[in-house]
Amino acid sequence: MDHDDLPLCLLPDEVTLLLAELAAPPRLVAHLRLVHDVAVRLVDRAAAHCPALEFDRAAVLFGAATHDIGKAVHRAELSAPGSAHEPAGRELLLTAGVAPRLARFAAGHATWGPDTGVEDLLVSLADQAWKNKRVPVLEDLLVTALVRAGGGERWEAFLVLDELLAAIGDGAEERLAYQALLPTS
Template identity: 65%
Template sequence: MADPAGTPRALDASADPPLRALPPGVSELLREPAAPARLVAHLRLVHDVAAHLADWLAAYCPGLPFARDAVLFGAATHDVGKAVHTAELSGPGSAHEEAGRELLLARGFTAGQARFAATHADWAAPGVSVEELLVSTADKVWKGKRVPGLEDLLVARIAEAAGTEPWAVFLDLDELLGTIADGADRRLAFQGGFPV
């Protein structure tokens, strides 16, 4: 069960370096009903990492169109279904994926916004978007986890749009992801400061 006092604390807690504000509507979604504080902290962290990835991609490959706002919303809500399936906050499971999509739709968010809750773990599916690849990557690298198959898909999309050799994109993306992964201990400590 959620700790109603923990949710606002997790939403407002300062971090070093500071975390970006969640997209419009997301804080309210997490407050009512109160989401577990650990989940709120996790969503803030993944959202912040996704913002770094999106900013990098926009500068690195301006010829690759993607919806930055969709990436940020998707990262900020990708695990929202864990508010329903709280056992998945500390254990395995995928029931939160469809539950998150349904929760977002029931709260009036669009199918395009809700898709990230259902697709963030299915990055190898046919027709996956750049936005979905960025959310999936943020959901892994925030804790220092690197997933070569996922990163290869992102590299291929960037290389194609940039007209660049994949190995060159790989080197640049690898440097960025390595830098992000270097901050994993700090992010894990921040998340660990909130109860499940």
């Protein structure tokens, strides 16, 4: 599969430069682009469906584009489970001069709860949805945030999110295959 087969949004320029400085492996760059692309779809739909939902779009997109940047150091975690990349990613970003409010996504994208902010929920959801992984607890937290911000019925917010996640899931096999073709070194 060629990169041209998947029309993906470009990563923010500062992220592209940082990944080049870190000599990030192609698989990591592809993964970050895939999650970032899904995040664009999520934030656009969230803003359209619930204009009253307050969140920092640029922060979400930066977070999605850098959430696994610590895997530039912990490369084994590109093909095997592990969480050492999370604090390492936050430290890499802070060292590169990234504000703590943005660096947090690298350390916190794998955990969420009732007090998790909307930006963090969107980054975490993008990191799951790109591969068609549905996480009901995470989705429920976002539905709660949507209803709290915009009112309306819970079932309506769920249906909007469910429809979007189903559409995103339809392309998961191609995304997974594309990522798997790229080297981890």
